[in-house]
Amino acid sequence: MDTIFALATSRGKAGVAVIRISGPLAHAAAARLGGGDLSARGMTLRSLRDESGAALDDGLVLTFAAPASFTGEDVAELQVHGSVAGVSAILSALGRVPGLRLAEPGEFTRRALENGKLDLAQVEGLADLIDAETEAQRKQAHHLLQGALGDLAEGWRRDLIRAAALIEAVIDFADEEVPTDVTPEVRQLLDRVDADLTRETAGVRMAERIREGFEVAIIGKPNAGKSTLLNALAGREAAITSEHAGTTRDVIEVWMDLAGLPVTLLDTAGLRDTEDAVEGMGIALARKRAEAADLRVFLAEPGEELEVAWRAGDIRARPKADRLTEKSGAISGLTGEGLDWLVAEIGRELSDRSASAGIATRDRHRAAMERARAGLDAARSILERGPEMYDIAAEELRNAIRALESLVGRVDVENLLDEIFASFCLGK
Numbered sequence: 001m002d003t004i005f006a007l008a009t010s011r012g013k014a015g016v017a018v019i020r021i022s023g024p025l026a027h028a029a030a031a032r033l034g035g036g037d038l039s040a041r042g043m044t045l046r047s048l049r050d051e052s053g054a055a056l057d058d059g060l061v062l063t064f065a066a067p068a069s070f071t072g073e074d075v076a077e078l079q080v081h082g083s084v085a086g087v088s089a090i091l092s093a094l095g096r097v098p099g100l101r102l103a104e105p106g107e108f109t110r111r112a113l114e115n116g117k118l119d120l121a122q123v124e125g126l127a128d129l130i131d132a133e134t135e136a137q138r139k140q141a142h143h144l145l146q147g148a149l150g151d152l153a154e155g156w157r158r159d160l161i162r163a164a165a166l167i168e169a170v171i172d173f174a175d176e177e178v179p180t181d182v183t184p185e186v187r188q189l190l191d192r193v194d195a196d197l198t199r200e201t202a203g204v205r206m207a208e209r210i211r212e213g214f215e216v217a218i219i220g221k222p223n224a225g226k227s228t229l230l231n232a233l234a235g236r237e238a239a240i241t242s243e244h245a246g247t248t249r250d251v252i253e254v255w256m257d258l259a260g261l262p263v264t265l266l267d268t269a270g271l272r273d274t275e276d277a278v279e280g281m282g283i284a285l286a287r288k289r290a291e292a293a294d295l296r297v298f299l300a301e302p303g304e305e306l307e308v309a310w311r312a313g314d315i316r317a318r319p320k321a322d323r324l325t326e327k328s329g330a331i332s333g334l335t336g337e338g339l340d341w342l343v344a345e346i347g348r349e350l351s352d353r354s355a356s357a358g359i360a361t362r363d364r365h366r367a368a369m370e371r372a373r374a375g376l377d378a379a380r381s382i383l384e385r386g387p388e389m390y391d392i393a394a395e396e397l398r399n400a401i402r403a404l405e406s407l408v409g410r411v412d413v414e415n416l417l418d419e420i421f422a423s424f425c426l427g428k
C-alpha cells in the first residue's frame, strides 16, 4: 500500500496548515522531516528540515498508529504555519521521500471506507459536510456522517433477515410437523419495514432541496420592484434596476443563507404582453423558471390577476410599500419596509417543508430504498400464494436485503466509488 500525503487545509495564507500523511511509511516520513523518532500516538513540536538539513518550518507533528486513525492506517500530520511558500517547501520535501506520493482527491477518505472506518453513506455525509454553507445543510450532513442512515438500514436489514429466516425454516422443515404459520410474524415485519422505507423515500425530495438549495422566484408585472427587492435581500447590486419597464430579461440568480436555509433567489422578467421579441423570450423564461421554482413570491396587489399559477405556500407581497398608507403585507426594496416580514414568511414556509426531510439525501439512496421496497412487496404478495411459493418469496427478500446493503456500500458499489470520490477536494 502506498503512503500518500496532501495538504488537508485549503491552499493560501492561513494561521495554520495541516499536511496529512497516511500509509505504512507515514511515521518514518514524519520522523525524517522532524528529526528523529516519534511516539506511536502523540503530538510534538519539531523543527522540520529537508534531506540536506535545511530548516523548513517549526511545526507540530501528530502521529496516529493503525488502526486507530481517520484512515485506519498509520497517519502523521504536520501542522505548520499556513504560509504558501512554507507549505510548498514541505510538500516538495515529502515528495522527495522515497515511497511517498501525493494523494488523489478523496483518497484518505477512500482508505477510511476500505478499512471500515466509514460506510458509504457516511462518506457522502462527509462530502456534504465539507460543502455545507448553511445551518440546515450542516445538520443534515453531520447526521449522515454520524452514521444515521447506516443505523436505519441495519435495523431494516435485521428485520428482513429475520423474516427470511422464518420463511426458510418452513421450507426446511416442510415434511415435519413444525408450527408452520409464520406468516403473521413475517407480515408484521415486512409491513413495518415497508412503512419505514415509504416514509424515508418520501423524505429524500426535501432532503435533496436542503442539500442543493431551494429556488424562490420573484415574479410580478414590469416595474413592480422585483430587481430592487432582490438587491435588497442579497445586500448587493446583483440586478440592474430602472424606471424603464421591461429592464430584466434574463433570470438573475442570487444565492443566500435565508434563516439557515440555502436559497437561490430568482429575479425574473416582468410579466406582460409585449411586441418586443427579446422581452418576450425573457417572459417565457420567467414563467418557466417560476413554475419550476420551489416557491413563488408574487409582487402583486390583492385581487391582481396572477399570470403564473399560485401554489400552496406561495407568498403575495404588495409592492412599493412606501407609497401605500395601508402597509399590511407590503414590502419595499427601496426603503427596506416589510423585508423582515417577507424573509420570515419565506423562512417559515421552507422550514415547514424541511421538516419532512428524511435522513437519506440522494437519488442513490432513493433508488436503493425503492429496490428494497420492490423486493419486499414482491415477497409479500408471493407469500399469500402459500407455502409452495416460499422459496421464491425468500429470494425476493434476499434481493431487498442486498439493496439495503448497497445503501451503506457493503455490496454493488465498486463502480460508484470513482464518481463519489471525484467530487472530493484534495487532502480529504
Ligand SMILES: Nc1nc2c(c(=O)[nH]1)N(C=O)[C@@H](CNc1ccc(C(=O)N[C@@H](CCC(=O)O)C(=O)O)cc1)CN2
Pocket (backbone or CB within 6 Å): 018, 064, 067, 068, 069, 070, 077, 117
Ligand atoms: N487534525 C485533524 N483534525 C481533524 C481531522 C483530522 O484528520 N485531523 N478530521 C478528519 O476528518 C476530523 C476528525 N475526524 C477524525 C476521525 C477519526 C480519527 C481517529 O483517529 N480515529 C481513531 C481513533 C479514535 C479515538 O481516538 O477515539 C479510530 O477511529 O480508531 C481522527 C479524526 C476533524 N478534525
Ligand SMILES: Nc1nc2c(ncn2[C@@H]2O[C@H](COP(=O)(O)OP(=O)(O)OP(=O)(O)O)[C@@H](O)[C@H]2O)c(=O)[nH]1
Pocket (backbone or CB within 6 Å): 220, 221, 222, 223, 224, 225, 226, 227, 228, 229, 240, 241, 242, 243, 244, 245, 246, 247, 248, 249, 268, 269, 270, 271, 319, 320, 321, 322, 323, 331, 332, 333, 334, 335
Ligand atoms: N417608490 C418605490 N419605488 C420602487 C420600489 N422598488 C422599486 N422601485 C422603483 O421602481 C422602478 C422599477 O424597479 P425595478 O426593481 O427595476 O422593477 P422590476 O420589477 O425589476 O422591473 P422589470 O425588470 O421591468 O420587470 C425603479 O425606478 C425603482 O427605483 C419601492 O419599493 N418603492
